[in-house]
Amino acid sequence: MQLPKAVTIKEVGPRDGLQNEKIVIPVEDKIAWINKLSHTGLPYIEVTSFVNPKWIPALADCYEVATSIERKEGVTYAALVPNQRGLEKALEANIDEISVFMSASESHNKQNINKTITETYPILEQVVREALAEGKSVRGYVSTVFGCPYEGHIEIDQVLKVSEKLFEMGISELSLGDTIGVANPRQVQNVLEQFLRVFPKERLALHFHDTRGLALANIYASLQMGITTFDSSLGGLGGCPYAPGASGNVATDDVNYMLKQMGIETNIDDEKLLEAAQYIEKPLNKKLMSHSLLVHSSNC
Template sequence: MADSVRIVEVAPRDGLQNEAVAVSVATKLDLIRQLRDAGLAAIEVGSFVSPKRVPQMADTDEVVRQLNLDGGVRYPVLVPNEQGMVAALAAGVREIAVFASASETFSQKNINCSIEQSIDRFRPVVEMAKANHVAVRGYVSCVLGCPYEVKVAMNAVVSVSRKLAELGCYEISLGDTIGIGTPWQARDMVRAVAGELDIATLAAHFHDTRGQALANILACLEEGVSVVDSAVGGLGGCPYAPGAAGNVSTEDLAFMLDGLGIHTGVDLSRVVAAGQFISAALGKTSRSKVAQSMCA
């Protein structure tokens, strides 16, 4: 198990994209500032997608333009196509993420194309990124199950991960989009992908629909994964994955890692405060068990 883990905070994008309440640019920037001050060095701040499909992300360009991109914190954004990439470059982004699914049906529901078509769609995006010295991260969704197909073949997960790496993604985040996996399934999935790709290039991304996220992450850490995605307050979900709960909460993840003696550089009390801030802005209670306990 690694001595340190890099936490990628996804609340400003993956967390807020599924909320009925759209928060202001000022609120998003305040959240990002609090996350940065808590020690999080990678914060996904939005996505350049169609505002008709995801209206909560319509102001991502305004958010990016007001960030200090030279301050040492990485601020990736999600980019689905060339049009989004052009907008991202105009805003000055330094890192993007592209996303593919291991499930054909989910790919069609989410981005209206097959898996192979999605990979082809990303080729010019990655080429534009490389030409402009923009780093590219890759997401693979539905690695342990699909809301439409239920089971997803392991070879499909491996294949999509390999193709994203071959495109030029420096890191592949493996996502249990509907939160249906269990620890041994997570372990076997990571082992399968690590048979093709360096374990150092893999990240874990778990939703906590059935309360298995932390256990699944621990299983991945034991395999050598050292990067984990999370969201303060347990925010998240997916508009195209009915019933999926939020991401594993950053508060609970940081507490577990600290208990394991694993360095994250994250200040737990500040992370809890950030989670309480955005939960209040959304008019909801934080899903983090650690936050609920500390704030009781």
């Protein structure tokens, strides 16, 4: 079995990790945290989301965060953008990469975006077109690929249909989301078998939640299929406000540890990751529950 020699980890903690927290983190702490993340070796940080504050109050400071962080050369700073208005603010803040998102599930899409899938397409098409015209790269997210909290199983043909539409718009990479953490390794490989018949593996990423403790196993299954890009959130922060019961994203520190132990290069510093995780625990007023942090705390 041939595993990749190197993997890209994309940090989504400042956006996906904080969007579902009940405590609103002071803007200065967010900025300081992202600055710490920038010095860990992470090549990509999703710093915020330019959404209407009434939908996600925790990210109401998106513009201030995006314009106040210290940009480190070699790091891509991305943001989630739902519509034209959000794009205007993201471009004004000089975000490096624009992320657009939708669901493969009609019910989840309505809950998350307040629109049907068909109604969502033209909005995203405009965002992608204008972002590309401004010289920005665009990444796409598809949620509920492996299961929906409202509909259960989602047919792979429906997931492929949505994914093809996003690639037709001009996205450079697609992140496939296990939004409620229901995927298992065999299912992951079955889905990827279908996807890899249509799309090159270099343009796919996986975004796992650890609701049932299977996220690392699912990453390993993806590695076996040749996938080399994964989203994660430091300390396991995060969830989905429109997916009841969904726990945090797979922890960046745990993913990094597993990959390094397997001899797969990430270029990320373990100690600096743990320092950044411990920093954000104080404003969150809670301990992060990643395995790496728990082990580190017990050894201190």
